[in-house]
Amino acid sequence: MKHRLSMSVLMLSAMWWGGCERAASSLPGTTVTGPSTDETAKTDKLIRILSGQLVYDRSSSRPPLIDVKGTRSFRLSSTFEGPIGPVDACRPCAPGDRVRLDSTAIGLDVRGTVTLHGKTYDRIGGAGQFDPGIGLEFKGEGFIAPPFTDAATVELSAPFTFSGTFSYYPDGPSMPSVTETLTGSGIATVRLSKLVYGPGLAVWELAEAVFDFTK
Numbered sequence: 001m002k003h004r005l006s007m008s009v010l011m012l013s014a015m016w017w018g019g020c021e022r023a024a025s026s027l028p029g030t031t032v033t034g035p036s037t038d039e040t041a042k043t044d045k046l047i048r049i050l051s052g053q054l055v056y057d058r059s060s061s062r063p064p065l066i067d068v069k070g071t072r073s074f075r076l077s078s079t080f081e082g083p084i085g086p087v088d089a090c091r092p093c094a095p096g097d098r099v100r101l102d103s104t105a106i107g108l109d110v111r112g113t114v115t116l117h118g119k120t121y122d123r124i125g126g127a128g129q130f131d132p133g134i135g136l137e138f139k140g141e142g143f144i145a146p147p148f149t150d151a152a153t154v155e156l157s158a159p160f161t162f163s164g165t166f167s168y169y170p171d172g173p174s175m176p177s178v179t180e181t182l183t184g185s186g187i188a189t190v191r192l193s194k195l196v197y198g199p200g201l202a203v204w205e206l207a208e209a210v211f212d213f214t215k
Helices: 002-024 085-089
Strands: 047-057 065-070 074-079 103-106 112-116 119-124 133-139 153-168 178-198 201-214
Touching: 047 074, 065 178, 085 201, 112 153, 153 201
Parallel strands: 047 178
Antiparallel strands: 047 065, 047 201, 065 074, 074 112, 103 133, 112 119, 133 153, 153 178, 178 201
């Protein structure tokens, strides 16, 4: 009898502690990093980016910036500190090298603000558990670095496609998060500068890259 009673007490204690741990996991300040996939809702209506640019300027001390507007009164204004295809492919590059446009930024790479339906979310890229998050991706075959001529610089353009997500808590952290899907396309223009090291010895180096969205 005593053995059965002890087992019952142990089982009740385990159930009670398990309930406490599950309750604690939903509180701010715990090790939970975000809402579960069961709590995240996706809207059916895409946000299409209609205008704006991602700009990389080698001569600037600032990080690359993206400032774009889209449907549903969407606007993103932030840094873009992830890998940028033309930067990685041409520092430096030689005639005949492929310079792709593939570029990505996610999490802390994107620090700034988003406005959606007139409401501004100003902790994009924050480290907080309930801060909004965004992921951005550009895709494009790019171009082949051209042969050298007498020109010191050359500009080249190629099309790109864009996709992304924006996750946030529209009704506060106690309610499920929502993930919006972003889409768009446009033309990327890059400017290459010729660096001459000596007779017959030169390379291309990326001076500027502008991803320009079109409707």
